[in-house]
Amino acid sequence: MTSAKSPSPAEDHPFLPQESLGYALKRAQQALRLHMDRQLKSLGLTAPQYNVLCSLEAEPGASNARLARRAFVTPQTMQSMLVKLERAGLIARTPDTEHGRIQRTELTEKGRETVLEAHQAVQETERLARKAASPDAAVMLTRIAEALA
Numbered sequence: 001m002t003s004a005k006s007p008s009p010a011e012d013h014p015f016l017p018q019e020s021l022g023y024a025l026k027r028a029q030q031a032l033r034l035h036m037d038r039q040l041k042s043l044g045l046t047a048p049q050y051n052v053l054c055s056l057e058a059e060p061g062a063s064n065a066r067l068a069r070r071a072f073v074t075p076q077t078m079q080s081m082l083v084k085l086e087r088a089g090l091i092a093r094t095p096d097t098e099h100g101r102i103q104r105t106e107l108t109e110k111g112r113e114t115v116l117e118a119h120q121a122v123q124e125t126e127r128l129a130r131k132a133a134s135p136d137a138a139v140m141l142t143r144i145a146e147a148l149a
Helices: 021-043 047-058 064-071 075-087 109-132 137-148
Strands: 091-095 103-107
Touching: 021 047, 021 109, 021 137, 047 064, 047 075, 047 091, 047 103, 047 109, 064 075, 064 103, 075 091, 103 109
Parallel strands: none
Antiparallel strands: 091 103
């Protein structure tokens, strides 16, 4: 007599990408980005540009490569973002004293004022996201990122 093989969990529940953790994370990230973009539009900024200004506020003089790593973009994409921010008068770039090819980037006075206004603008996004999330959501997401790195 042959015993019936019990179905595996995968057979009971087929993988549905739209119900996966990865899909939920990407969907939440996209919604966060779009909401931030709407909040920042009046300042002439996008969420990635805001990220750059925040990075420069925390680390004046950061290089293009460092800024690109912090913004999760390529150095080429960062270069184009920096050109736009420089044209808007929000940043100033100067050659590094020791490595002439490296450009050091800092906020201008206008950039410092703009980033302060931008902080106010995105507070609503942060408030809504935290209200929708569990109290330890940021800790949990950080653990996921570290586990997968």
